[in-house]
Amino acid sequence: MKKKIIYSVIAVLLIAVIVVAYIQMSGNTMDKHKAKESLEAFLEQNYPDMNYKIKRSVGYGWTDSTYQFKVVKKDPSAVETTYSFYVSGMEPYEVFSDTIHESNIDKEASKKLNTEAERYIRTLLQKKVPQVDSVDTDVEVYSKVANEWTPQVKTPKPIVIMLEIQKGKLTKEQMLQQCKLMQKLLNDQSIDYGMVEAGYRSIVNGEEDYEYVSFTPEQKLSIHDIK
Secondary structure: OHHHHHHHHHHHHHHHHHHHHHHHHHOOHHHHHHHHHHHHHHHHHHOOOOOEEEEEEEEEEOOOOEEEEEEEEEOOOOOEEEEEEEEEOOOOOOEOOOHHHHHHOOHHHHHHHHHHHHHHHHHHHHOOOOOEEEEEEOOOOOOOOOOOOOOOOOOOOOEEEEEEEEOOOOOHHHHHHHHHHHHHHHHHOOOOEEEEEEEEEEEEOOEEEEEEEEEOOOOOOOHHHOO
8 A cells, every 4th residue: 555655656746747847848838828929019019011920839948948939921922931039938028039120131231331320420429428439339221221321311120329438537427417418419310229328438446347328219317327
């Protein structure tokens, strides 16, 4: 009798281990469903007129809790193209990359416009904020939409502007005022950006140290945004 009980306990434990291992290797149904909903919302927002379907088979990366979905896009001539999308298996179930957008980027045209955008924005900001050292942008276009970059150039996705600024002896209040000024300069030029990430650089005990301020075009900046 005791042996039967022991065998039963062992069997239950083995089943539990197998179930846990299966969930770890393939993800759980609830998270998979929520990840798919997140992808559907992403596609509806970014490609509202696209005719597509999401295949039922789903891959799962257990090492980073990521679901892989196959999205089949059908164009007016009935030609189908399949794209892979990776979605986090944890809240907020973020879509990590837009493979439809990435596959359409004209890299040569984007590189040229990107260089021109960086030069333009750096010149614009340094007139009022001379501490700006460098400007990096991520201009991406599908085709050569312009011979040169100007604030009027509209990209498929708003650009991100990354700044490196010499902090020196600037106080947090002065950094805040600078960021408000840079936000106004960019907005006055109607530059199509989604986010600015400003890194204020200083040397502390012989090592580089950064304080960051991130802002969008509409954001009401406050001292709490200085990190």
